[in-house]
Amino acid sequence: MLEAEGLVCERGDRILFANVGFRLNAGELLHVKGVNGSGKTSLLRMLCGLVAPAAGEIRWRGENIRKQKEEYNRELLYIGHQAGIKAELTALENLKLSCALNDAGIDDDQAWRALGDIGLGGREELPSKVLSQGQQRRVALARMLVSRAPLWILDEPFTALDVKAVAQLEQVLGAHLQQGGYIVLTTHQNFTLSQGRLRMLHLGPSPESGP
Amino acid sequence: MMGVLRWLLWRDLTLAMRRKAEVLTALFFFVIVVSLFPLGVGPEMDTLSEIGPGVLWVAALLASMLSLNRLFADDYADGTLEQLLLSSQPLPMVVLSKVLAHWLVSGFPLVLISPVLGMQLGLDWESLVILVVTLLLGTPVLSLIGAVGAGLTLGVRGGGVLLSLLVLPLYIPVLIFGAGAVEAARSGLGADAHVSLLGAFLVLALLLAPWGGAAALRISLD
Amino acid sequence: MQLFSKAFWLQFSSPKAFYPFAGKLIPWFTALAAVFAVVGLYLSFFVAPTDYQQGESYRIMFIHVPAAWMSMFIYLVMCIYAGLGLVLNTRLSNMMAAALAPTGAMFTFLALWTGALWGKPTWGTYWVWDARLTSELILLFLYFGYIALQAAIDDPQRAARASGLLAIVGVINIPIIYFSVQWWNTLHQGASVTVTQAPTMAATMFAAMIVMTLAFWMYTIAVALVRVRQLILERERHAAWVLELAEAEK
């Protein structure tokens, strides 16, 4: 279970959000919503442990994530705004590397299969810089296909993807939830979930009361 | 645990090889700066061998700083640094392996070429041996201290110049003992004390700098 | 005893509570600084006798040595505040560290400047690569680095933490730097003269130096408090109490 309580985020000298809390159970997806600049990315980075909350705490399986550090990182898959793809490495190398860095090394077979599944068949050994933006994004998302981490934190996973890829991603998310995974994501796009429960979290001023 | 760090080292070295230009920049810079001195000071071998140790060390200092601001900057720009912070390894170890890669690419080549340059500056055989030994001990210290500075100036405007302002004063002890050792060898005094102090600096830097670098990265990515 | 209770002191660790408290302290420290300065200057110029070797030029020592002491002392205090700020994550200690830096850099510069003016009549040259002067110069670079890093980062929280870490890295290095410079200096004995070797110091000279140091110290506290109050207002400008205060003080 992922829990957050009384989170406060300060950026510069202003408070982005205060008193944010939620509880996420296995098989649930938390959709974080909010206008630009409401602190969605900051919240996600906070949940990863990259940003320290000004107040409040985040608990994973009942214990503060600050105390777990590497153990928590091992159970976490984070795909941020930037894809974390090295332009000089091939898609295959990128995928294997990012898995290995999280102690979840995969062999060539798995990597080839994952890249084929996500629609990069035939481009596995091209340097990533010749891939289009959507394709680069897919290299990053291919990690989800081979990931064994229960908690996924995804910042705008649907950006730059075409309709087919979006449908595929929705399916992957659903499958993860069905296996008892946890997902936190932000997106401005509409998406449908075949499995699992959807929760919402609004950041910043609520839409009714105006900006 | 070694698996992850080996992957990281492999990655940094592969990237460096595929971007060849960068590896050679530090090396060429070192060679060019040292070669400029005879042109500026005059070709008298006596003078040159007198200033030789200092010139070589200052040039090595500047050359190893040249690529320092790229140590974390590329990873920061494309988002891989976040992934490294979230890796299952303790961050100081990650920093250490990145520093090792940086040293192999920008420090070690200087050590290899230094005897040639030393000869050009009229250093005798014994001084050349000491030069190589001190550079071998000293340049890793430079990379280690530099990692803290590179972490702190990450994503800061004018980061490159700022980095040198932060880091160069901290390089002074290494410069003093590195150049001092070669100087001592040249004038026939033993360089043992210098060399063992440089060794002590290396141990100290190995113990402290990875933690400093890790703290700096956490601050910069917060 | 109120003074010994923890709660009494803790209440001042919040910027809001510290602001008026600091305001009350400033006049006292200013007055103390003025008194010490008058006494110190009197001692330096009218009580301390003329030195039989250096003549009157040695009177520079009465500001040179205190300035040099202050430059090191302020760096140390700055690091303690920065360390507290990093460990306890208290805004106020970060602000104190930031408030001390410019004054520390100024005293470092003054130590160098007065050292040069003292060196000229004494050794015939404005600058010698003496161990202490060189260390002082490096200290000035460390201050510059600290101030530049703080100025370069926009987010005040991040700026405070980054420069705090830098200050701590610096303070670990200072003994090593100082030791290296000493070593380097003894090796190149020919070029050097020991600068701050005071002539056998009479009690009055020592007293003058101490009183001048106290004057600088009180001045530093007063100035740092003024600056920290400004930093509090700047960083908390979105808080209601700051704006009320600004209107009240108008």
Next chain:
Amino acid sequence: MNWGSFADFLAMGGYAFYVWGSYGVTALFLLIEVVLLMKRRRTLMQRLLRLARINREGGYESKT
């Protein structure tokens, strides 16, 4: 008393330039620091007053 006359005092035994150069520059720097601080406080107060006015009029800062 060290000085026979005020002129003696100013002459500093022939070291006037060095002694007064040191003390003068020190005094100047302390003075400059104080003046700069006072100036900074004035601009800061003006800025805060502007902010307060905007707030009272329900401006853009009021929501934060």
